[in-house]
Amino acid sequence: MRIIAGTLKGRRLMAPPPGDLRVRPTSDRAREALFSILQRWPSGPFLDLCAGTGAVGLEAHSRGYGPVTCVEAAEPGWSCLVRNTAQAGIKAVRADLNRLPEDAFRGQAVVFLDPPYHQAGALWSRMAARLRLWIHPKGILVLETDRQTELELQAGWTLAETREYGAARFHLWTPA
Numbered sequence: 001m002r003i004i005a006g007t008l009k010g011r012r013l014m015a016p017p018p019g020d021l022r023v024r025p026t027s028d029r030a031r032e033a034l035f036s037i038l039q040r041w042p043s044g045p046f047l048d049l050c051a052g053t054g055a056v057g058l059e060a061h062s063r064g065y066g067p068v069t070c071v072e073a074a075e076p077g078w079s080c081l082v083r084n085t086a087q088a089g090i091k092a093v094r095a096d097l098n099r100l101p102e103d104a105f106r107g108q109a110v111v112f113l114d115p116p117y118h119q120a121g122a123l124w125s126r127m128a129a130r131l132r133l134w135i136h137p138k139g140i141l142v143l144e145t146d147r148q149t150e151l152e153l154q155a156g157w158t159l160a161e162t163r164e165y166g167a168a169r170f171h172l173w174t175p176a
Contacts, residue, residue: 001013001015001025001028001053001055002028003055003058003059003062004028004031004032004035004059005032005035005059005062005063006059006061006062006063006064007062007064008058008061008062008088009062011058011062013025013053013054013055013058013080013084014053014080014083014084015053015080016053016076016077016080017076023052023053023076023077023080024052024114024116024117025052025053025055026055026056026114026144026168027165027166027168029165029166030144030165030166030168030170031055031056031059033163033165033170034056034112034142034170035059035060035063037163037170037172038110038140038142041109041110041138041139041140042109042136042138042139043063043064043065043109043110044065044066044107044108044109044110044136044139045065045066045067045068045069045105045107045108045109045110045136046060046061046065046066046067046068046069046108046109046110046112047068047069047071047105047108047110047111047112047134048060048068048069048070048071048112048114049071049097049111049112049113049114049115050071050072050097050113050114050115050116051070051071051072051077051081051092051114052072052077052080052081052114053077053080053081053084054070054072054080054081054084054085054090054092055084056112056114057069057070057085057090057112058084058085058088058090060110060112061088061089061090065109065110066089067090067091068089068090068091069090069091069092069093069105070085070090070091070092070093071093071094071095071097071100072092072093072094073094073095073096073097078094097115097123097127098123098126098127100130102130102133103133104134105134106133106134107135107136107139108134108135108136108139109136109138109139109140110139110140110141110142111131111134111135111139111140111141111142112141112142112144113127113131113141113142113143113144114143114144117145117146117149120143120144120145120146120149120151121145121149121151121152124143124151124152124154125152125154128154128155128156128157129154129155129156132156132157132175135175137175138175139174139175140160140172140173140174141157141172141173141174142170142171142172142173143170143171143173144168144169144170144171145168145169145171146167146168146169147164147167147168147169149169151171155176156175156176157173157174157175157176158173158174158175158176159171159172159173160172160173160174
């Protein structure tokens with residue numbers, strides 16, 4: 001796993017031990033596609049939720065987004081995140097996403113949410129209103145799921161598009 005482009009291009013990242021399926025990093029190919037898509041939206045503050053190793057947040061930082069905040073609660077993701085973001089100018093927060101207050105973040109240009117695939121639908125239903133408070137009116141929310149997952153429309157959001165890369169599907173939501 002490595003950073004694909006920008007100021008940190010080629011930097012190798014710490015990953016969980018082989019066979020540890022508690023963390024599922026977004027593939028290099030999917031990250032490259034994601035940032036190609038994001039070029040259509042303004043850059044600025046970037047929030048990586050369920051950040052795991054921090055690969056997406058680091059890629060954002062490398063490509064000029066900032067400030068970048070990565071939120072992760074569980075091991076081994078948290079340990080990887082701390083090591084990968086050390087001295088990178090990224091804020092790492094250890095917190096349960098469900099317990100973050102409504103005012104935890106504001107004005108985010110991009111919110112990237114990559115929960116465990118089996119939790120994605122329920123988390124979206126539970127967090128959509130709070131996520132809406134955190135995003136800039138011209139921002140974008142990208143929710144990564146597996147290819148089979150369809151997400152229900154939530155109040156305050158418009159589905160801009162979906163894209164599939166390998167086993168992943170990106171749902172791109174804009175504030176309504």
